[in-house]
Amino acid sequence: MTCIPQKLKILFVFLFIIPISIRAQFFNEAMSGEALRPFRDVYGISSSTFSLHNNSLLSRDISSTLENPAFLVNIRRPKACVSMQYLNVDQRSALVGNQQEFATSSNTVRADYFGFAYPVPVYRGNMVFALSYTPSAYYYSNLESKGTVTYDFGDVYQEVKIEETGSLNTLRIAGAIEFLPNFNTGVSLNFHGGDRSYQSVETAIDENDVLINDEIINREIIKPNYSGFNMDVGLSYHSSNFKFGLKISTPLNLTIQEVSEFSEKFTYDVDPDSTQNDYYDFEYESRYPMEIAPSFAVKFGQLTVGLDLIIHNWQKIEVDRLEDKSAINRDLYWNLRKTTDIGVFLAMPIGNAVSTRLAYRRIPSPYENIQNDDDKYYHLIGAGIETILKKSFILGCAYQRAVGDQTISHPYFDTWSSQKYTEDRLTASMAVLF
Template sequence: MSSFRKVIPALAVIFFLIHSNGFAQQFDEVMSSEALRPFWSVYGFGASAFTLLNNSQLATDISSTQYNPAFLTNIKRPKASITGKSFSVKQLSTLADVGKEYSASSSESYIDYIGFAYPLPVYQGSFVLSASYTPAAYYYSSATSKGITGTTFYDEDDNPFIVDTDLEYNVRETGSIDVVRVAGATEFMKNVNMGMSLNFYSGERNYQATETSTDVHNLIGDSSIVYNQNIKPSYSGVNADFGLCFQSDNYKLGLRISAPLNLSIREVRERTQEYTDDEDTLTTYLDTYDFKYKSRYPLEIGSNFAIKIAKITLGMDIVFHNWQKIEVDLLEDETAINRDLYWNLRNTTDISASIAIPFGNSLSTRFAYRRVQSPYADLKDSDEEYYHVIGANVETILNRSLIIGCSYQRGFGNLSNYYPYFETTTKQKYTEDRLALSLAVLF
């Protein structure tokens, strides 16, 4: 038993020291909007993802809404888990606060989780190993907006002038980043558990945007301009999560530290500009990019506290994000790609609260809420300060060996999107519903 107990602490120290050395250029508050996108989701990214299926998945616990490898010690028998998820995203968009509100939606269904855990026989305490697959974040959305508004154009001397144009925006994003975790946990001392997981990330996104401008009063030489952009980044990277947990009969205190996540990114971009003049002559310009760079999300800290009152468990989670210290390679040979570097990030704190209510020995329910702070410092409207996630789940255990769970989650909030080509902003109301069904077998 003593040799097992030494393995995880030693690996944790070695991996953390090696992984804390950065390789990318650090801009402090400066970064590209594309560099932020992989790491941020209303539902949380990676270990901080909002989850309520505490019995039917691994390394989860009734006291918390986030992942912690130390929770693996709750597993006393070999366990296999699988979860399917269906989600629907709806966005209501208004162009420059002057147009009509338009609705766009998308929906997908996927196998969301596969995991297996095995408790090793030890002399005293516990030692559990596990492997699992789950998406770290989904990127599915669709938005459309249109209306007549003033658009800035520039003459031959680069002087700006305003033209009334009929603008239309159509945006669609698909893809996910998936993570394979290999984890272990041990009872480090009485009532104190320690765990570690190595996380291997991979995935891709596809962002497609079409912006159409029609000159209402024929004041410029082109009756219409169509700007298309297709961005296809693919990701791969690795990091580690370290977890501690103290638990007694009525209290539980957990701490998770996620080491910096280094991502290698290959990004393929294609941009086309189509100009149609008053004589219906079409002129097309095409720009393509295919380049590689690295980005790095720094240290993340998540904590949780729970107290049991009678049979009811009350829990709270706090997740600290250090957005200002994101690092990204400066693409010196692709200056056009760096046009959107800006100083607009801050450090944030996400707060969750949950209540778990059991009914007998075979049925449990849980309700939770998370307030997610926007990573952007300079917000267009005050109602963009926070996003919100609410959820509920029910799980039942049959014959002490079969666990069936169902959870529902809804995320919602407001967001302003800036489109630099026509220098226009759209206002969006975001809603995403997720329904998950899970099955776990204890052997």
């Protein structure tokens, strides 16, 4: 009998104080990853997406692995393009405090790009209009962790399973013109839309009888729907052996309609099971700051060497305060910083009908203070090949791999997990010149 009051105290802390503090963290914590998630993709989002399959080299574009509307001027014949992509994500994860890793994998096949470009006859120079539809960011991941977690009151066996799916898709209406010899400018109007599903389950099992309940199951389901708009403005200068480009992306404003469900199920030693459910359906605004991306390319004989920079200021992210929707919270993400993605690539033609390209990009973490030095950078590497048949059909194939480590907060579960991340993409593209 003497141990019952102590167990009741532990139960009160475990069932009431912890869940309340966790919910407060989820909505108000400065490091809440939910509002940051739409803008955080290893391959970049929108026009900064790491790409090797846009038929650019065979259109005399030697410049970049990211999109710049000014580069459309290189297209001299009407062109339609479509591509398919196989995406595979492998993750090895472990709960903090438990060294045992568990592997998970997810994969999907989907259409990756539809586009059409039309050069408009003009008296002097070139003018091109284009329309395209493409995923700007993919959200596919799985995470599984198991192990014993030590609390002040004793050890509890814990399992965490997370599954995430979805994408942010973009319709682009773009145009470019050569306004002076060798000087081009272009504008792209980007209409974004998409959705994401994030489902996670935590199971805590009282193996050592430190609590008066046998099992606690926490479940969260978050389903945001995204819609938004921004613009890309591009400039470029090119000669026969040199090309410079500058792309400025205006802030991306997203309206987010989020439906979420949080539940807790308690299984007791003697008493009947009990369940607590909370539902939310609300709308808020999120704003990704302006992005600046210069690019350079130089030809040495047949070899082209290029450099891309993508400059982010993550500190300028703005999100509605959920408790006060009339005010924009500029201080929510105090731990974010300014970063610069650095990309390099080599391109080499083989004869007059085949072009090859190798590329690498290093992506710093947006967080200023991180728990693990291995989380500082993600690395992307890719290779692509394109060929033209009968001067009218362009076929391309590209392989890309992303690798990196990350430490992930699970605020609703009041825990962290470490993760080793590998993502492979295989893309096949076809374009027809009219």
